[in-house]
Amino acid sequence: MTSEKKHYQRPVNFKTGKVEMNFGAGGKASAQLISELFAKYFSNEYLDQGDDGARLPCPEGELIMATDSHVVSPIFFAGGDIGALSVHGTVNDVAVCGAVPKYLSAGFILEEGFPLSDLKRIVESMAEAAKEAGVYIVTGDTKVVERGKADGIYINTCGVGVLPKGVRLSGSFCKPGDVIAISGDIGDHGVAVMSQRVNLGFETNVESDSASLNRLTEKLVKGVPSLRCMRDPTRGGLGTTLNEIASQSNIGMVLEEDRIPVKESVEAACEFLGLDPLYVANEGKLIAICAAEDAEKMLAIMREDPLGQNAQLIGRCIEDENHFVQMETGFGGVRMVDWLTGEQLPRIC
């Protein structure tokens, strides 16, 4: 052993560098990417342990665990990016179960040649979103695949939250007579992404609503005694999510079209794109359902929150063994709100 051992290669170039296959090979380059990027931006007492898994305190009780892979295209869009979205999406899945989100994992699949400057921007955005939501990114993984075997970057996050004692929410708990609320305008995320993807021919100015809902859900859990269930209507939109709940609870629903909040700009873009806002993805909206006696309380809590200012009571649960979701239109008619069949918006999240 005569030659001096080099502990480090040249620093990773986050300005003009590209993802190389060896960043995913588990050797020195992988270690460098981790230390110079992920460990730097995500740093916290759990991630910094540096072992194969993160050691996490856990109070006695129950956990909620949820996961989402994110493949949105384009990766940067008005109002967000794949990084923040990957935090919001999983934080929300944990939060709507009534839990306080605590810990996130982050698994990256990178395409060879992906600009490191974009990766850095995405990682910064994730770190910021995690901080805002009050969650820790505690463990992670990076894989690199050859050019043409991915589309830049895919991110999986898995979230773990703590369920406060006695809290029980489920899509199967709704009863006839219950009231359905939505926390604000629907369709923003889907339209923001789609309008960036296709040449709309006009400016939409629609921004994604991508946001972490856990502050709002915590207030609802505490303040609405008869809260039955919460859901974030992402892929498949409000229409599909309500159908899922109706099936789970073995009930029907009646919505009032006039009360469903949709921005004019979203309405216009949907018309242009041939989309129905009811089926367009949201990433910062909440459906909440409770008994009629708590409906005004639920609405008030939503409207007090910055993310729920345009909240509305949009309908009610009814007895219906067919689990139909119906909508009373402005003209006194009734139309069916079916599940989304086929594919309205691919790779929206």
Place this chain on the structure above:
Amino acid sequence: MTSEKKHYQRPVNFKTGKVEMNFGAGGKASAQLISELFAKYFSNEYLDQGDDGARLPCPEGELIMATDSHVVSPIFFAGGDIGALSVHGTVNDVAVCGAVPKYLSAGFILEEGFPLSDLKRIVESMAEAAKEAGVYIVTGDTKVVERGKADGIYINTCGVGVLPKGVRLSGSFCKPGDVIAISGDIGDHGVAVMSQRVNLGFETNVESDSASLNRLTEKLVKGVPSLRCMRDPTRGGLGTTLNEIASQSNIGMVLEEDRIPVKESVEAACEFLGLDPLYVANEGKLIAICAAEDAEKMLAIMREDPLGQNAQLIGRCIEDENHFVQMETGFGGVRMVDWLTGEQLPRIC
């Protein structure tokens, strides 16, 4: 509302069908794929709750959380497949931290056109691996990307385990004088995958060692009082993993080449492929390090386990502020075992 609502489309064809974009769109087709495949094979009391996150019992104390994305190519290889591997890999990351793995999430990224028969085979294999390891797949997610934006299937798993009271293991706990054990022959997984990928020109008969190590790790945690750390040497192999531990613990290591178990067939294949078995990935092998006084006990526990029959004590920790890992060769020389630099085997896990 006059027409009868169809609740279900035709059944998913798992014999000759292909993944279609609408399987990932969050509508009826997504729901069908989930109910007819994932929910069916992974079914357990937690997954069956059917909400956005799974509600999980958790004893007071500490959790271990770890994640891995799997992009192995080919997806089926001698001794395993991407499905079983995605369970083994994450179970092992949790187990080597000293925890009892309990819950897994599963996030699928599918390429449009991927054969559903292959997907079914992979899901069955995951279900089987989870059952063997005694873990539950409690929550999941499926995304579909267009042809040419993935390579058939990528799977992320995240694992949560419970750390028994008082157990503290870390790659930073090793001390000079400690003894290093490996649970068996190295390099099997990498060679099995590579020999399937390239035309080797001869039969290797090497099978991947892909397996869940949590039974063995539980025995070591209970039976080896001075256990400092455990690791599974996957990407980067034994050489890189030992370098990581040496750095974390601020020590050096001396290995004895003659004691490192490598199958002759693996040795031959590595020679042919220009690989060093020290850097070839394992998916069912364990490094364990403890104080010298417990070394024989550690070895005996390993050898009693079906997955540790060829376990060996391969070296010791020494004082070295440079964190060098050295290897005494059969001829009385010493060579450096550096970190893997660059990329030895892409997409090996």
